[in-house]
Amino acid sequence: MSSIRVGLVGTGIFAKEKHLPAIQSIEGSPLKITAAYSRTKAKAVEFARSAGFDESNVFDSLDEILNNKEIDVVDALLPCQNNLNTIKSAVAAGKPICVEKPISGNMSDAKEIVHIARATDLPILVLENFVYHIGVAKVQELLPKIGKVVTFIHQATGPFNNSNKYLATDWRKNPTHVGGFLLDGGVHQLAVLTELLGEVEFVSAHTSQVRELSGDVDTVASTFKMKSGSFGTYTYTSALGACEKTNKLQIFGTKGSIIYDYSPKQGGGKIILQEGEFASESNEPFEVSLPVEKYGGVDSEFANFADAVAKKDKSLLKCSVERAYHHFAIVYALVYSAQKSGALTVVEDA
Amino acid sequence: MSSIRVGLVGTGIFAKEKHLPAIQSIEGSPLKITAAYSRTKAKAVEFARSAGFDESNVFDSLDEILNNKEIDVVDALLPCQNNLNTIKSAVAAGKPICVEKPISGNMSDAKEIVHIARATDLPILVLENFVYHIGVAKVQELLPKIGKVVTFIHQATGPFNNSNKYLATDWRKNPTHVGGFLLDGGVHQLAVLTELLGEVEFVSAHTSQVRELSGDVDTVASTFKMKSGSFGTYTYTSALGACEKTNKLQIFGTKGSIIYDYSPKQGGGKIILQEGEFASESNEPFEVSLPVEKYGGVDSEFANFADAVAKKDKSLLKCSVERAYHHFAIVYALVYSAQKSGALTVVEDA
Incomplete structure (x- = not known):
């Protein structure tokens, strides 16, 4: 070549x-x-x-x-x-x-x-x-095992890092882009979520700005209704007081569940799959440790x-560019919804 | 006496x-x-x-x-x-x-x-x-340490127990009450949440009925806006495929966080408190194991x-009866919101 x-x-x-x-x-x-x-x-x-x-x-x-x-x-x-x-x-x-x-x-x-x-x-x-993470591909492979997705909980929570080197960059301090860190950091999580669960149809969200240094809203809690028919919750903030930094997507299906934990302390990430249709017919959880991806x-x-x-x-x-657009459009919908006190907001098509 | x-x-x-x-x-x-x-x-x-x-x-x-x-x-x-x-x-x-x-x-x-x-x-x-649980009192005591509450995530998720002895009771099989198991089981979780974080002002919710045996909706994912100004997410379902039964309230504040895990496998429950205003000033997590309460x-x-x-x-x-009413009124608001695709729904006063 x-x-x-x-x-x-x-x-x-x-x-x-x-x-x-x-x-x-x-x-x-x-x-x-x-x-x-x-x-x-x-x-x-x-x-x-x-x-x-x-x-x-x-x-x-x-x-x-x-x-x-x-x-x-x-x-x-x-x-x-x-x-x-x-x-x-x-x-x-x-x-x-x-x-x-x-x-x-x-x-x-x-x-x-x-x-x-x-x-x-x-x-x-x-x-x-984040779309290229080995863990995302692995979860995709396992997803059919848990039946129809019923609901999910995506948690991205972390303490405020006031020595974050990215905070000092001009365009972040004086943002002209929508959504501040909800966009800047949050598109990663939204990429993971939509890569695994498909596109978001509409959202309801609450936001707040906890830290002045964030320059804009830095915290969101929301519900997502997916085009597939499932629904779940999405929380994103790195503006909190002390807590363990957590990136975790829990997916619950009719025949089992998958927890994809890609928190920093997990190294490359960890997947826990549990199969079974009822409490009485649950297999033991099956854990996959993912390798650290250097880059x-x-x-x-x-x-x-x-x-x-x-x-x-x-x-x-x-x-695709369409997908990257969709990640952005979700953040836009979250911010818009929160400005209307949480009103249902459709994620616009391009 | x-x-x-x-x-x-x-x-x-x-x-x-x-x-x-x-x-x-x-x-x-x-x-x-x-x-x-x-x-x-x-x-x-x-x-x-x-x-x-x-x-x-x-x-x-x-x-x-x-x-x-x-x-x-x-x-x-x-x-x-x-x-x-x-x-x-x-x-x-x-x-x-x-x-x-x-x-x-x-x-x-x-x-x-x-x-x-x-x-x-x-x-x-x-x-x-649930209001009388030792863990609830302990969290109440610790709450002032984490500053102003920013957001919370309440997760009550469990696999469907098709041999649940309560399923067989007539009034559950053919419910005339609002919200099915979201009310029947869910008021407990809502009691814990509101005892600790105060009253809910309004909600946006999605519900579904995953199991025919549930008799009514059995799964909800939602956002809560609290009268205090904070907001968070609430998920409740015992209708899932295999997963670890989890009852966990994570409360994130400006100066720390509290995780109250009252899942069955935790015995009487476990509280993790972490204090500090920034990532760089975080204390080590402090864990409280709660005694099993026989009754x-x-x-x-x-x-x-x-x-x-x-x-x-x-x-x-x-x-008080007012509080028990409030727990009920939240479920009513969740069900109503979900019937309107997730429209913002105020939790009515009595």
Whole structure:
């Protein structure tokens, strides 16, 4: 396979700490980061050194990256408000592009991105690493064993981390995107939930802002009615007082249950399956411990992106732009519902 | 203290297995079961033998119990639809009365019972043993340590027990009361939740009937907005496929968290308190194991009832009729909300 030369845009924390090492870790991957652009040029130069490409490939604008024939694809890590324009420009330049989640900061941008993605054959990937977790695939494999899903409880609760390095980033301190950390962090959990249980039809939600530093609402408790007919609850907050950080999806079916615990203390995660139709006919719980994924699925998403690019087949992307849109649209519905005291709010289609 | 002679009405499973031994277990208690009435006289006769009173004190009607000067108070274990008339008659006869939860099977009866209770000085107690659990008092004591309550998750989930002896009772098989097992079992959980977090202002709920044997809806997932301003989720179902039976209330505050786990496998229950305002300032979790309560609080509620009767002071009752009404009114709101696809539904005042 000939190499795929990546121009990376936005050389911040996540680029250095995750994208670069994850891409470098993929064995035999055609992806090579060969160029970069950042608003603060010094950062991009530093990044070039870490990535091992020449400083002459640090550019002064996104356009220079897009117009450069020596760059095949774009990897953009920008505040989500920039995603629409970045994607538009990349598509105009004929370059496949991946952008960091969330898909965007507002509904109209998010919808336009879906329309752009539908109209082009170029692979466009909104990077959502949680979809690529080994645990998600494993739960998917086990789900048919528990019969029809009756209800679920998704709990993502954690203490407020006032030394969180992401808190200091400008676009988070003064957010113009919908939903603050409910979007920023919460799309991950919503990706897991919808990957396993399908799309959300409508929600009812309450939100609050517990911490001033959050910049916007940081806590949500809600119910989801799913398109499949099942329903359940979804709680997301990292703004609490001391508590054990927990990411846990419990799925209850007519013939058993699955607990997918992907809390940090579980390492790669843990799945508990219990089968049986009645209390009196319950099998012993069956536990699966999942391996720690060093790059948290970021390597898998880039491998997937590379595959779609190499084969010029956008349908190979595991997480379509429509799905990334749906994750965003759920947050939008949660925030809207909470503003109306919890009124039922349909998750809009693109 | 002179003895308080109890006429017991409805000598079914719970009378034999809980009321009788619990009352007999209270050291130095003035309560003595000295008479009984049951629709099926043979059952009452059998009960008299177990309780150790003469068969001549097995009566043929509630009225005979009420009009008997040798009986001081009434303990009624009847289908909840009967509670209004039973209470009305007892008050007319000047006898204090306790009745098993739930307060009633419909809203208008429930409200009338509240009005009757307000208008009389006689102690009237709706028996809700969960309010008397040692764990509830312990959580109440610890709550101020976690600051302002932000959100909570109440999970009551269990596998369907198709050999549940209570399933066979007529009034459950062909329910005329609201909410089926959501009321029958669920008022216990709602009693715990509201005892600790105050009254519920409004709800949004989804329900389903998973098991035909349940006779009515048996599963609910919902959000609660509390009068205090906090909010959270409430899931109740014992109609699932295999899973670990769980009763757990997690309360998250600005300065810490409390997990009150009163699942059967925890024995008397377990409380985990964690204090601290930030992730970086979290104390180690502090765990309290609670003793197994042999009668599940039924002994404590009778001790409380006896105290109020002896002192002729209804204000001594730990769980007022208003509170028992509120537990019922929440279930009513849940069912109503679910019938309207989850529409916001205010929990009515009496």
